[in-house]
Amino acid sequence: MNRATAALVLHSLTRIRPLVIAISVVLAGFQFLLTQVAAYLLRTQAFGMLAALVPEFVRSLAGPSMLAFMSFTGVVSLGYFHPIVLVTLLGLTIAIATEPAAEIESRFADLTLARPIARAQVLARTIVVLTVCGLIVLGAMSAGTWIGLACCTPADAPRPSAAIIRALALNLALIAWCWGGIALALAAAARRRATASGLTGIAALATYLLDYLGRVWDPARRLSEMSPFHYFEPMSLIGGAGLSARNVATLLTTGLLGAAASFIVFSRRDL
Amino acid sequence: MAIRLEHLGKRYGRLIALHDVSLHVEPGEVFGFLGLNGAGKTTTIRILLDLVRPTMGRASVFDRDCQTQGREVRAQIGYLPGEPGFYGDMTGAATLDLLGRLSRHRVDPAWRQTILDRLELASADLRRPIREYSTGMKRKLGIVQALQADPPLLVLDEPTEGLDPLMQEAFYDLVGEIRRRGRTVFMSSHVLPEVERICDRIGLLRSGELVLVSTVKEVRSLAGRRVRVTFADDVAPPDVWPPSCETIGITPRLWDLRVRGSLGPIVSLLAVLPVVDLDVQMPHLEEVLRKYYASEARR
Numbered sequence: 001m002n003r004a005t006a007a008l009v010l011h012s013l014t015r016i017r018p019l020v021i022a023i024s025v026v027l028a029g030f031q032f033l034l035t036q037v038a039a040y041l042l043r044t045q046a047f048g049m050l051a052a053l054v055p056e057f058v059r060s061l062a063g064p065s066m067l068a069f070m071s072f073t074g075v076v077s078l079g080y081f082h083p084i085v086l087v088t089l090l091g092l093t094i095a096i097a098t099e100p101a102a103e104i105e106s107r108f109a110d111l112t113l114a115r116p117i118a119r120a121q122v123l124a125r126t127i128v129v130l131t132v133c134g135l136i137v138l139g140a141m142s143a144g145t146w147i148g149l150a151c152c153t154p155a156d157a158p159r160p161s162a163a164i165i166r167a168l169a170l171n172l173a174l175i176a177w178c179w180g181g182i183a184l185a186l187a188a189a190a191r192r193r194a195t196a197s198g199l200t201g202i203a204a205l206a207t208y209l210l211d212y213l214g215r216v217w218d219p220a221r222r223l224s225e226m227s228p229f230h231y232f233e234p235m236s237l238i239g240g241a242g243l244s245a246r247n248v249a250t251l252l253t254t255g256l257l258g259a260a261a262s263f264i265v266f267s268r269r270d271l
Numbered sequence: 272m273a274i275r276l277e278h279l280g281k282r283y284g285r286l287i288a289l290h291d292v293s294l295h296v297e298p299g300e301v302f303g304f305l306g307l308n309g310a311g312k313t314t315t316i317r318i319l320l321d322l323v324r325p326t327m328g329r330a331s332v333f334d335r336d337c338q339t340q341g342r343e344v345r346a347q348i349g350y351l352p353g354e355p356g357f358y359g360d361m362t363g364a365a366t367l368d369l370l371g372r373l374s375r376h377r378v379d380p381a382w383r384q385t386i387l388d389r390l391e392l393a394s395a396d397l398r399r400p401i402r403e404y405s406t407g408m409k410r411k412l413g414i415v416q417a418l419q420a421d422p423p424l425l426v427l428d429e430p431t432e433g434l435d436p437l438m439q440e441a442f443y444d445l446v447g448e449i450r451r452r453g454r455t456v457f458m459s460s461h462v463l464p465e466v467e468r469i470c471d472r473i474g475l476l477r478s479g480e481l482v483l484v485s486t487v488k489e490v491r492s493l494a495g496r497r498v499r500v501t502f503a504d505d506v507a508p509p510d511v512w513p514p515s516c517e518t519i520g521i522t523p524r525l526w527d528l529r530v531r532g533s534l535g536p537i538v539s540l541l542a543v544l545p546v547v548d549l550d551v552q553m554p555h556l557e558e559v560l561r562k563y564y565a566s567e568a569r570r
Binding site for chain 1: 317320321322323324341342343345346348350352354355356357358369370372373374375416
């Protein structure tokens, strides 16, 4: 990384720092809280009762993953796929990835790109910032989980293995990367941050609902394969299956294609 | 050549922003780029910086193509945008430091301090967030960030917009010093007295077309000098005026004339008349350019 890119990265990290710290603390706290909830349910032997409360048709619809969720590991892992966590993480990802559009909108890009900087450096900066912030947030979440498990859960609790937590965190990172790439592509073409972030947000919501629809309604199953969330399967990870190569490849490739498109579009457009 | 534009054109869909613009700017020159709002001045500047891509022709700076060798070109340029997009929550000092780090030339602290002193931008001001700055202070910060790396070419878009008269004077002095340092200045403006005062040559854009490129002196001569002659007694005007003379107002004791070129013929004519006073006024750039502006405004 050259001096100019490093300066841009530092500048962006400084600007996004309060948001990243706040989200990291909240999500780490949430993970810690979930370990305590799981410990409480274990101590009160409530997992069985909870599973019994779930109607039969829901259980058959959700499959064995429902039973995996109704376990100590399932509750501890909830933070890695809970919709609120997903929304928060994707919101942060979109905020970072749309920075190029924000800089065009605010005309800050006129000041930076009037200097000997390649347009690709601006996007490379954004990818570096996305990666660093993603690592910080996921690192904080993992730390919250492990602190909670290490200090305040019964010794005989069936703790999830490090491999499961790693896989869940990686799974979350992949879905964030996928949407980061899409947001970056839209930001590279947009004049306003609101346009890029709004379109990405709407697409994320629509594809999330499409995936959900595909899971509960057979005719929509085929169509739901177009949703990135179709390749985000935390329940199977909780059940002990490793990350599917197909899922990893699909999410990684989608993000990469978005990033590649952003480099092409941004290098050709008028600012 | 510091800047060379060859048949430069830019279209936005059906709108022609620039059409077949060709000009050159010599190193060490202060060139004024004039035109009404929307004439294409900023588009031209943005093409020089490769922020906008031309649809025809080419632009080069110090013999390097602005599109294919954009980074090399921009390493030679200090740019003041018409509306600098500073972040309001950043301090002036942090902004200057960041933009300084993005420049290829190292910022000389002594030179930066000289500019800050000239523009009366104090250290205490630089420690404040930019959202607390007035329009004039933001403009000064914009000038400092463009000049601080002491680049060979300065591209300034409406540089004195928002500056008070004292600061405008300080800016003109600064441009004088920059010129003495051998730097080239390419500035857009619609403040004609300013252009007249600091520019060597001007180019005038009208609806995306370059309609005039000339030295300030030549443009002034196009307007002719205004000559007012006061007589002691009533004098009858001649039947035939010298060809270089144009009458503006004639009374028995006062002739108001416009004279293009040499004053010789009119002096010869006056030599035998009872002249009390002779007032010769140098023409202003505005007098020539007003007609170009007026014809654009009518479009």
